[in-house]
Amino acid sequence: MRTHCPHCNGPCTIRKTTQVSSTYREVTLTCNNTDCGYVFVASVSPVRTLSPSSIPDPDVNIPISTHIDRRALVKALSE
Ligand SMILES: [Zn+2]
Missing domain, CATH: 2.20.25 (N-terminal domain of TfIIb)
Known part of the structure; x- marks a missing residue:
C-alpha cells in the first residue's frame, strides 16, 4: 500500500x-x-466487495459493488 x-x-x-x-x-x-x-x-x-470470499464470516457484511452482476452472484452462492 x-x-x-x-x-x-x-x-x-x-x-x-x-x-x-x-x-x-x-x-x-x-x-x-x-x-x-x-x-x-x-x-x-473495506468499502465494497468485488469478488466474494469462499469462506465468508457471517458477522462481516460488506456491500457488493454495483459493478457486479448480482443475479450471477446469487446463483453462484446458491450452488
Ligand atoms: Zn510530507
Whole structure:
C-alpha cells in the first residue's frame, strides 16, 4: 500500500498497524520528506466487495459493488 503525505504529497512509510476490528485497521505513517516530517494515522476499511470470499464470516457484511452482476452472484452462492 502506497500513500502520499497530505501536506507535501511526498511518499510515506508505514510505521505501525493496529487491527481495531475485522473491518477496520489504523495505520501510522510518517512522511519520508525530511523537510516535512508529518506523522499521521490513516484508516483502512473495506468499502465494497468485488469478488466474494469462499469462506465468508457471517458477522462481516460488506456491500457488493454495483459493478457486479448480482443475479450471477446469487446463483453462484446458491450452488
Ligand atoms: Zn510530507
